[in-house]
Amino acid sequence: DQQVKQNSPSLSVQEGRISILNCDYTNSMFDYFLWYKKYPAEGPTFLISISSIKDKNEDGRFTVFLNKSAKHLSLHIVPSQPGDSAVYFCAATLPGNNRKLIWGLGTSLAVNP
Amino acid sequence: DAGITQSPRHKVTETGTPVTLRCHQTENHRYMYWYRQDPGHGLRLIHYSYGVKDTDKGEVSDGYSVSRSKTEDFLLTLESATSSQTSVYFCAISAASGTGGGGPFQETQYFGPGTRLLVL
Numbered sequence: 001d002q003q004v005k006q007n008s009p010s011l012s013v014q015e016g017r018i019s020i021l022n023c024d025y026t027n028s029m030f031d032y033f034l035w036y037k038k039y040p041a042e043g044p045t046f047l048i049s050i051s052s053i054k055d056k057n058e059d060g061r062f063t064v065f066l067n068k069s070a071k072h073l074s075l076h077i078v079p080s081q082p083g084d085s086a087v088y089f090c091a092a093t094l095p096g097n098n099r100k101l102i103w104g105l106g107t108s109l110a111v112n113p
Numbered sequence: 114d115a116g117i118t119q120s121p122r123h124k125v126t127e128t129g130t131p132v133t134l135r136c137h138q139t140e141n142h143r144y145m146y147w148y149r150q151d152p153g154h155g156l157r158l159i160h161y162s163y164g165v166k167d168t169d170k171g172e173v174s175d176g177y178s179v180s181r182s183k184t185e186d187f188l189l190t191l192e193s194a195t196s197s198q199t200s201v202y203f204c205a206i207s208a209a210s211g212t213g214g215g216g217p218f219q220e221t222q223y224f225g226p227g228t229r230l231l232v233l
Contacts, residue, residue, distance in 0.1 A: 032219050043117075043203050043224030044156070051219070089155065098163050099144050099207040099220055100171075105155040 003027050004092050006104035014112055019077040021107050023090030026071065030092040034101065035064060035075050038087045047088075048075070080111045116140045117225035119204050125231045132191040134228050136204030138184075144207035145187040146222065147171075147179060149200040156203070162187055194232045202228045 005024045013019045023033070031052050036044040050057040050064045050073065057064050063076045077084055090104040116139035126132050136145060146161040148171075158171030160179040168179050176198060180188045191198055204225040 032221075034221055041227070043205075043226050046221050046223060049219065049221060093219075098161060098169070099222070100146070100158060100161065101222055103156045105153070 001026075002105070004090055004102050004104040006088075006090055006107045008107050009105075010108040010110070012110045012112060013080050015082055016079045019075075019080045019084065019109055019111065021075040021077075021088050021090075021109065023073045023075075023104055024071060025073075025092055027092070027094070027102075028068075028071065029094055030102075031095050032093045033064070033066060033073050034091045034093070035062075036089040036091060037084075038089065038106070044089060077109075080109075082111050082113055085109055085111045117204060117206060117223065119202075119225040119228050121228060122226065123229045125233065126194050127233050128195055129193050132194050132230065132232075134189045134202055134204075134230070136187040136189070136225060138187075138206050140206075140208070141184055142206040142208050143184070144220075145181065146205040146207070147177075147187065147189045148203045148205065149173065149198075150203060150227075151200050159189065159202075191230075194230075196232050198230065199232045200230060202230060 003026050034049040035047040037047050038044040048059050048062045048064050050066050055066050066073045087106045087108045089106045091101040118137045120135045147159040148156045150156050157173045159177050162168045162181045178190045205222040207220050207222050
């Protein structure tokens with residue numbers, strides 16, 4: 001059973017506009033949520049995270065919003081750039097779980113010039 | 114860059130042969146992980162290690178074994194490779210993210226470049 005769900009396999013946006021990637025989860029015990037970006041033929045790279053005690057975290061063009069009551073988080077990229085085209089994974093951690101990550105299946109973002 | 118290398122980067126082998134993939138890190142991290150990535154499945158944890166000689170199974174461990182005889186190296190072995198093990202394999206370490214995620218200090222995982230394995 002998928003505890004972290006990314007229901008949109010793909011997303012296409014125009015350069016300069018906002019990209020919004022969504023993630024839903026089922027386990028209310030998750031204590032951190034993370035976003036990773038992955039280019040083809042490379043390993044995933046950590047992008048941004050948020051603690052479960054927060055509702056927003058911002059880092060440059062990237063902002064993550066957490067809605068605990070809805071068990072939903074989203075990653076906003078503003079403005080989107082062609083170099084942002086990649087697969088984005090949402091992941092979550094449980095306390096005391098040997099720092100294992102529980103992953104979504106990813107959303108492929110295409111930013112068109 | 115968390116100083117993670119993987120070898121080999123590409124390998125073609127035949128069904129039934131043993132294969133060992135190596136993950137090497139230079140920063141003395143305690144936790145290390147092996148994942149495989151396949152279309153439609155995202156990243157799936159094979160095995161992980163929480164110290165020298167301390168390892169445990171992940172969600173897709175059948176057909177794989179691991180060893181960690183020293184902190185810097187984490188080996189993944191396919192005892193008898195099958196075509197279903199054709200995949201891209203990633204190693205990761207857990208380290209401080211440095212950002213705090215807007216909350217208390219946390220650790221996160223950093224990945225190596227991957228090994229592309231084809232089993233014929």
